[in-house]
Amino acid sequence: MFIEELKLIHYRNYENECITPHRGINIIMGENAQGKTNLIEAMFFLSRGYSHRASNVAELAQWDHDDFFMNARVVSEGVKHTLSAKSHQGKRQFLLDGKVKKRDKINGIFNTILFEPDDLKIVKEGPDKRRRFLNQEISGFRPEYHYILRDYEKILNQRNSLLKSIHYEPSLITTLDVWDDQLIQTGVRLMNHRIRYLHRLNREANNLHQILSLGKETLSLSYLNNIIDSLEELSEIKNLYKKRLESSREEEISRGSTIYGPHVDDMIIQINGKDARRYGSQGQQRSAAISLKLSQIEIYYDNTGEYPVVLLDDIFSELDEHRRKSILSLLNKTQAFITCTEDILNDGKGEQENRHIIEIVQGKAQVIINK
Amino acid sequence: MGYYPKTLERLVLELGKLPGIGEKSAQRLAFHIINLSDEEISSLSEALISAKAKIVLCQKCFTITDKEICDICENPKRDQETICVVQNSRDIFAIEKTREYNGLYHVLHGAISPLDGIGPQDIKARELLLRIGESDIKEVIMATNATVEGEATAMYLGNLISPLGVKVTRLAKGIPIGADLEYTDEITLIKAFEGRNEI
Numbered sequence: 001m002f003i004e005e006l007k008l009i010h011y012r013n014y015e016n017e018c019i020t021p022h023r024g025i026n027i028i029m030g031e032n033a034q035g036k037t038n039l040i041e042a043m044f045f046l047s048r049g050y051s052h053r054a055s056n057v058a059e060l061a062q063w064d065h066d067d068f069f070m071n072a073r074v075v076s077e078g079v080k081h082t083l084s085a086k087s088h089q090g091k092r093q094f095l096l097d098g099k100v101k102k103r104d105k106i107n108g109i110f111n112t113i114l115f116e117p118d119d120l121k122i123v124k125e126g127p128d129k130r131r132r133f134l135n136q137e138i139s140g141f142r143p144e145y146h147y148i149l150r151d152y153e154k155i156l157n158q159r160n161s162l163l164k165s166i167h168y169e170p171s172l173i174t175t176l177d178v179w180d181d182q183l184i185q186t187g188v189r190l191m192n193h194r195i196r197y198l199h200r201l202n203r204e205a206n207n208l209h210q211i212l213s214l215g216k217e218t219l220s221l222s223y224l225n226n227i228i229d230s231l232e233e234l235s236e237i238k239n240l241y242k243k244r245l246e247s248s249r250e251e252e253i254s255r256g257s258t259i260y261g262p263h264v265d266d267m268i269i270q271i272n273g274k275d276a277r278r279y280g281s282q283g284q285q286r287s288a289a290i291s292l293k294l295s296q297i298e299i300y301y302d303n304t305g306e307y308p309v310v311l312l313d314d315i316f317s318e319l320d321e322h323r324r325k326s327i328l329s330l331l332n333k334t335q336a337f338i339t340c341t342e343d344i345l346n347d348g349k350g351e352q353e354n355r356h357i358i359e360i361v362q363g364k365a366q367v368i369i370n371k
Numbered sequence: 372m373g374y375y376p377k378t379l380e381r382l383v384l385e386l387g388k389l390p391g392i393g394e395k396s397a398q399r400l401a402f403h404i405i406n407l408s409d410e411e412i413s414s415l416s417e418a419l420i421s422a423k424a425k426i427v428l429c430q431k432c433f434t435i436t437d438k439e440i441c442d443i444c445e446n447p448k449r450d451q452e453t454i455c456v457v458q459n460s461r462d463i464f465a466i467e468k469t470r471e472y473n474g475l476y477h478v479l480h481g482a483i484s485p486l487d488g489i490g491p492q493d494i495k496a497r498e499l500l501l502r503i504g505e506s507d508i509k510e511v512i513m514a515t516n517a518t519v520e521g522e523a524t525a526m527y528l529g530n531l532i533s534p535l536g537v538k539v540t541r542l543a544k545g546i547p548i549g550a551d552l553e554y555t556d557e558i559t560l561i562k563a564f565e566g567r568n569e570i
């Protein structure tokens with residue numbers, strides 16, 4: 001899967017620009033504040049239907065304009081598609097081959113995985129960051145996950161609201177069972193998805209981490225949730241979940257919120273057997289985050305039969321020579337976009353067969369090396 | 372809006388309260404209305420008033436009707452032993468269009484939703500149980516929306532009805548997750564009827 005041409009009109013600091021990337025590695029080079037991240041964001045937006053950094057689509061329109069338009073020619077499973085997104089007064093609309101489509105109907109046409117400095121938070125910060133990572137990555141290649149998650153969140157909100165209402169209207173407790181049942185049904189589907197994904201991720205991420213650490217470190221992941229303590233209990237998970245809800249009913253009613261379920265899940269990341277969040281060095285944490293993210297390359301391939309387009313924003317400058325080289329070699333099957341402020345890949349040894357350098361100056365793009 | 376006469380302004384405001392009518396459409400409609408002939412105006416206003424005055428809820432199934440008992444409930448050719456439970460009267464029109472179903476209906480007028488403060492008391496749930504108790508019903512089909520609220524309502528009612536010895540089924544495959552029943556097209560609705568599961 002790759003992108004042949006990207007057109008941006010009245011989008012961020014791009015007035016009207018057309019970029020024709022290379023099928024291999026594209027270096028997006030430019031000084032600070034020229035529009036490199038904006039370009040990455042446009043591709044992410046086209047593939048996922050939302051921005052990784054703006055919650056309000058209106059922010060994407062160029063200042064003094066109400067609407068923006070972006071259009072990409074992508075090749076997916078050998079078939080050319082045009083994928084467009086536009087906003088009109090803050091409302092987004094997607095078109096596939098000229099026809100308006102719902103956002104979920106464009107899933108899978110153009111898959112991207114993005115790594116940016118903020119992703120270090122997956123390793124460094126609280127459980128919500130890791131749940132967000134799991135949710136985003138799994139729904140990236142399994143569209144149904146997005147719906148299960150959305151239903152789970154609705155059920156959770158309804159159930160929490162009911163738990164609060166029972167305080168002053170105890171007879172409503174007769175309706176709690178049906179919300180418990182739905183919470184269990186949907187929650188278990190969510191957990192099954194996460195377990196299956198983590199199983200695969202664990203293997204892949206450890207492989208990558210081994211490469212990045214020159215074989216000195218092992219990375220291992222484990223799934224933490226408050227329903228089951230081990231995978232042996234998985235076949236019994238619905239019963240165990242039910243028991244948990246039954247025995248905690250009084251407490252949940254007095255708190256007015258749901259204590260048990262995948263909304264409090266976490267994943268423990270260990271390097272050489274030690275919790276990376278607490279004991280990892282900066283460099284170890286960075287390698288772990290990269291390993292987790294770049295594992296998606298192979299995982300997407302396994303699930304969809306195609307390699308995703310890889311977007312790496314602002315991470316290369318922080319890495320040493322060995323890690324840069326290792327990452328580049330991982331990208332040899334994919335189209336990739338790597339932002340940086342200087343031509344860091346030019347080590348003077350002329351090793352740039354597959355590279356294409358696009359320079360960005362104030363929202364204008366210019367190809368400076370075309371291989 | 373001060374540049375309109377007060378009476379026109381009021382008409383625009385009233386029209387703008389209707390669902391799906393924004394300010395621009397309300398203005399367009401208002402200008403259209405004031406240009407109608409006297410005859411057309413009285414026919415329109417009469418239609419509004421009589422619709423409101425004469426439309427009531429069917430005493431059996433609670434769908435909207437202009438009689439005490441609606442046409443479907445009154446029709447002896449319909450299967451009197453099956454009730455299809457829906458959230459809104461509009462769902463009945465969607466199902467009738469498929470011509471696949473020949474039983475009776477029951478309109479709940481909503482679904483259980485704690486966030487909106489809607490419990491079993493606030494929908495026609497008790498009425499459904501009474502109806503099942505009073506007549507010889509063999510099967511109840513839960514055709515509430517495929518949303519978490521519709522699901523909760525179907526499960527809640529199912530739990531109350533099953534012990535009465537009545538078969539309870541739920542529309543199965545074909546309804547996209549999260550979709551409202553009204554919006555599903557006919558083919559998927561037909562499939563949903565064919566594939567209903569006992570709950």
Ligand SMILES: Nc1ncnc2c1ncn2[C@@H]1O[C@H](COP(=O)(O)OP(=O)(O)OP(=O)(O)O)[C@@H](O)[C@H]1O
Nearest residue numbers: 012013032033034035036037038059060061062063
């Ligand atoms: N809606 C918008 N309209 C016009 N310009 C915008 C809009 N949003 C952001 N910009 C401008 O785009 C510029 C470039 O932003 P971007 O984040 O892409 O920079 P960058 O090249 O990634 O820089 P850095 O190397 O510092 O990360 C910013 O200076 C900002 O002023």
Ligand SMILES: [Mg+2]
Nearest residue numbers: 036037038314
């Ligand atoms: Mg940037």
Ligand SMILES: [Zn+2]
Nearest residue numbers: 429432441444
């Ligand atoms: Zn009736």
